[in-house]
Amino acid sequence: MTAKIATATGAQHAALLGLGSYRPSRVVTNAEICEHIDSTDEWIRTRSGIIERRFSEPHETVQMMSVAASRTALERADIHPAQIDCVLVATVSHLWQTPAIAPLISAELGSTPAAAFDISAACAGFCYGVTMGADMVRSGTAKYVLVIGVERLSDITDPTDRGTAFIFADGAGAAVIGPSDVEGIGPVVWGADGEKFDFIRQKQSWIDVLALERAVMPHLQMEGNPVFRWASFEMAKVAQEALDRAGLTVDDLDVFVPHQANMRITDAMARALKLPERVVIARDIAYQGNTSAASVPLAATALLESGEAKSGQTALFIAFGAGLAYAAQVVTLP
Ligand code: UT7
Numbered sequence: 001m002t003a004k005i006a007t008a009t010g011a012q013h014a015a016l017l018g019l020g021s022y023r024p025s026r027v028v029t030n031a032e033i034c035e036h037i038d039s040t041d042e043w044i045r046t047r048s049g050i051i052e053r054r055f056s057e058p059h060e061t062v063q064m065m066s067v068a069a070s071r072t073a074l075e076r077a078d079i080h081p082a083q084i085d086c087v088l089v090a091t092v093s094h095l096w097q098t099p100a101i102a103p104l105i106s107a108e109l110g111s112t113p114a115a116a117f118d119i120s121a122a123c124a125g126f127c128y129g130v131t132m133g134a135d136m137v138r139s140g141t142a143k144y145v146l147v148i149g150v151e152r153l154s155d156i157t158d159p160t161d162r163g164t165a166f167i168f169a170d171g172a173g174a175a176v177i178g179p180s181d182v183e184g185i186g187p188v189v190w191g192a193d194g195e196k197f198d199f200i201r202q203k204q205s206w207i208d209v210l211a212l213e214r215a216v217m218p219h220l221q222m223e224g225n226p227v228f229r230w231a232s233f234e235m236a237k238v239a240q241e242a243l244d245r246a247g248l249t250v251d252d253l254d255v256f257v258p259h260q261a262n263m264r265i266t267d268a269m270a271r272a273l274k275l276p277e278r279v280v281i282a283r284d285i286a287y288q289g290n291t292s293a294a295s296v297p298l299a300a301t302a303l304l305e306s307g308e309a310k311s312g313q314t315a316l317f318i319a320f321g322a323g324l325a326y327a328a329q330v331v332t333l334p
Contacts (some may be wrong), residue, residue: 010140014133014177015184016334017079017144020072021173021301022065023288024056033166036159044166049263053169053289055154062094065172066105066150069297073146074109077176077334081110084176085142088133089118090125090293092322093152097206105148115142122200123259123321124190125149125293126173130317131329133177134185144178149293156202158219167262168220169289173297175334186246186330189238192323196230199223200322231265231320235328236272239318242328243273253279254313255303255333259320260285260295269318280308292321300333309333 029052030041044050056065066089074081087106094101102116121128126149133145153168177185204218239258243249256279258266263285270281282299291298296319303309313333320326 008140010136010138011179012138013180013183014137015180015182016130016175016331017178018073018075018077018176018334019173019297019301019304020069020074020076021298022068022171023298024054024060024065024170026055026057028053028055028169030166033159037162037165039162039166047264048167049266049283049285050166050289051286053287054171056152056170060170062091062101062150062152063104063108065170066101066148066174067108069150069172069174070105070109070146070148073174073176077178079144079176079178083144084109084111084114084146086133086136086145087111087114087116087148088129088145089116089148089150090121090129091118091150092120092122092292093156094118095155111146121325121327122323123261123292123295124319124323124325124327126296127188127317127319127327127329128190128325130175130177130185130331131188131190131327137177137179144176146174146176148172148174149295149297151292151294153220153292156217156220161219161221163224164220164222167290169291171288171291171294171298173294173301175297184332186242188327188329189241189245190327192325194323196226196324199227199230199324227324228262228265230324231261232268235265235318235320235326236269238326238328239269239273239316242316242318242330246330248314248330250275250279252314253316255280255282255309255315257282257296257300257303257315258318260288260299261290261321295319304333
């Protein structure tokens with residue numbers, strides 16, 4: 001007779017319990033970017049909405065920024081690092097093929113032996129992680145999950161590439177997810193379109209780099225305009241579906257936190273969703289640039305810290321990027 005295996009059971013509901021972020025110290029102006037590419041401050045501002053961005057100093061490593069953001073999130077959640085059962089790190093700029101950075105971060109925080117692994121879903125990675133964390137809490141796989149979005153894109157961006165040099169930047173954001181009396185993380189709408197794999201990618205594989213006469217850093221490259229059009233048209237539909245699946249409408253929303261890819265994409269989505277005037281829209285890109293997996297938690301934390309958004313409010317998260325991978329969910333802000 002086949003042995004009867006017990007089924008894991010968890011909390012009925014999951015929620016974000018705390019958010020934190022880390023912004024690197026070095027401010028990089030558009031003028032500095034234009035020292036290396038044929039562009040202007042005005043072009044960058046009007047085409048992307050970026051006024052300045054942050055690049056990490058050498059000591060502001062992926063690990064250091066993640067630990068700093070996580071400590072803030074844990075403190076705000078009132079959860080001790082030892083209570084964390086799983087650490088998920090969304091990043092594309094931890095430049096080791098193996099091991100993942102998550103176990104190192106977990107060890108530095110004092111969360112060992114929590115399960116720990118990285119998520120490679122580029123800009124969508126944090127929103128992928130929020131869904132995975134919530135599912136773990138509800139299934140009983142973990143009681144508390146730490147989800148981190150972190151990037152040092154300045155390491156893998158070619159400062160002389162006109163298509164990407166002005167966009168990408170560095171930073172970290174973190175969220176603690178745990179059990180809740182009421183639902184705080186709505187059903188996800190997520191997906192990926194591998195037919196557009198080439199739209200944003202590392203220029204060469206590591207094997208290709210070895211075959212070169214002189215090794216180079218395989219920088220990021222992006223088909224900016226096709227990505228722009230895809231994001232502006234398709235992502236509003238994904239955001240609307242996340243609202244529908246949560247059983248809500250734009251009238252229930254207080255805050256909109258889209259991936260900080262381009263201010264014009266944010267505006268296009270807000271128009272397509274017909275967001276009421278009173279909905280607070282995250283516009284962190286102006287002073288932070290596009291930080292890929294870190295952008296949603298950085299932007300959400302900034303709104304809470306400035307008082308523009310408040311704990312208990314309903315927010316719509318949506319993120320999209322290389323893959324092309326995307327994810328959206330409605331959450332209650334911690
Ligand atoms: O985070 C992951 C997801 N990423 C995104 O969502 C980013 C999506 N893409 C974008 O944000 C935009 O495509 C960019 C901001 C990257 C570019 O804006 P765009 O409006 O799509 O510009 P474009 O590539 O269509 O180029 C328009 C013009 C061209 O000149 P002509 O042919 O009209 O004379 C380009 O040569 O702008 C020129 N151009 C530049 N000019 C000054 C392209 N790059 C630059 C530049 N500075 N850096």
